[in-house]
Amino acid sequence: MDILLAIKAIIMGLVEGFTEFLPISSTGHLILAGSLLDFTGEKVKIFQIAIQAGAMLAVIWEYRQRIATVFSGLGSDPKQRKFVLNLLIAFIPAAMLGFLFSEMIKARLFTPVAVATAFIVGGLVILWVERRHTGKDHAVRVESVDDMSYGDALKVGIAQAFALIPGTSRSGATIIGGMLFGLSRKAATEFSFFLAIPTLLSATVYSVLMERHLLSMADLPMFLLGGLAAFASAFLCVRWLLRYISTHDFTIFAWYRIVFGILVLVTAHFGLVVWAE
Numbered sequence: 169m170d171i172l173l174a175i176k177a178i179i180m181g182l183v184e185g186f187t188e189f190l191p192i193s194s195t196g197h198l199i200l201a202g203s204l205l206d207f208t209g210e211k212v213k214i215f216q217i218a219i220q221a222g223a224m225l226a227v228i229w230e231y232r233q234r235i236a237t238v239f240s241g242l243g244s245d246p247k248q249r250k251f252v253l254n255l256l257i258a259f260i261p262a263a264m265l266g267f268l269f270s271e272m273i274k275a276r277l278f279t280p281v282a283v284a285t286a287f288i289v290g291g292l293v294i295l296w297v298e299r300r301h302t303g304k305d306h307a308v309r310v311e312s313v314d315d316m317s318y319g320d321a322l323k324v325g326i327a328q329a330f331a332l333i334p335g336t337s338r339s340g341a342t343i344i345g346g347m348l349f350g351l352s353r354k355a356a357t358e359f360s361f362f363l364a365i366p367t368l369l370s371a372t373v374y375s376v377l378m379e380r381h382l383l384s385m386a387d388l389p390m391f392l393l394g395g396l397a398a399f400a401s402a403f404l405c406v407r408w409l410l411r412y413i414s415t416h417d418f419t420i421f422a423w424y425r426i427v428f429g430i431l432v433l434v435t436a437h438f439g440l441v442v443w444a445e
Contacts, residue, residue, distance in 0.1 A: 169389045176207045177390045181219050181397025186405050188223040188368075188398070189361065191294060191340030191421045192428075196283040199334060200432065203280055203443045211382050213274055217375040218391055222398030224368040227361050230406050247314055254316055258325035258342075258359075259366045265329050266371070277334050280443035281436055286335025287429030294422035297344045301353075302417070309350035313359045316351070323349045324359060328367065335429075338367065344418070353413050361406065 183201045187194040198216045202208050228235060241248035276282075300306055310316050327345025331338035339360050346356030376383070435441040 174393055176205050177393040178397045181394035182401045184219050185223050185398040185401025188402055189339045189405055191337050191343055191418055192425055193335045193337035196335035199278055199283050200280055214375050214379045218372050219394040219398045220368040221372040222395035223402035224365055226399050226402035227364055254321035257318055257321040258363050261325040261329040266332055273332055280432055283335035284429040284432035286333055287425040290336050290340055291422040291425030294344055294418055297348050298417050298419050301347050308352045310355050311352045313355050357413055
């Protein structure tokens with residue numbers, strides 16, 4: 169494989185891993201990074217989705233004991249069966265809408281300007297939810313993922329569906345949506361991590377199978393490098409985020425989104441950066 173292509177694949181993998189579980193949109197950052205690296209095209213869109221599997225594996229490794237407990241208790245523990253059913257319920261809205269509209273979304277919204285706009289809107293939503301979350305009238309109903317009802321799971325799943333818009337952020341939609349619906353910051357974050365497993369796995373498999381005619385065995389090293397880089401960086405990010413949320417809110421990510429989005433729009437408007445479509 170060409171050394172320059174390998175470097176680009178690793179950079180994209182690092183971007184994916186460091187942004188997948190933060191409320192700043194991994195897809196949006198991948199689109200912008202790909203534009204800056206001149207790493208674009210239909211095959212790259214598949215690559216951007218496929219390397220999410222590396223980030224997903226980082227969550228599986230971090231929560232391997234909990235996942236083992238879930239599988240071992242499916243036949244005998246009602247709590248574990250309820251947890252899996254909640255994940256299934258939350259997974260369905262985005263899966264259905266993604267199946268119906270994924271091609272239209274990739275054709276029309278995988279652009280830097282659309283992503284930048286979603287960055288700004290999403291940042292404003294985070295600021296609003298954080299202010300509401302700390303207000304006197306807001307009460308946390310759900311302290312743990314095990315306390316979630318089926319209705320809570322459905323609401324988080326509907327929130328995740330908004331992340332089909334590039335730049336919105338899957339983790340941001342699920343975490344901030346969960347907080348809006350009464351989940352604690354920790355419960356919303358952990359449920360977002362677990363929900364990433366079926367969501368990212370299905371997105372990867374679906375994208376690769378549907379677009380397999382664009383791929384060849386020669387592309388495998390690029391995908392492996394990107395996936396490994398995504399795994400390593402996502403593993404570090406997940407551990408850091410779990411420590412961070414114990415003493416901080418998500419306001420800093422909101423302002424990052426707003427400032428970054430404005431920067432992209434300004435540079436695009438004045439031609440300071442040629443953002444590739």
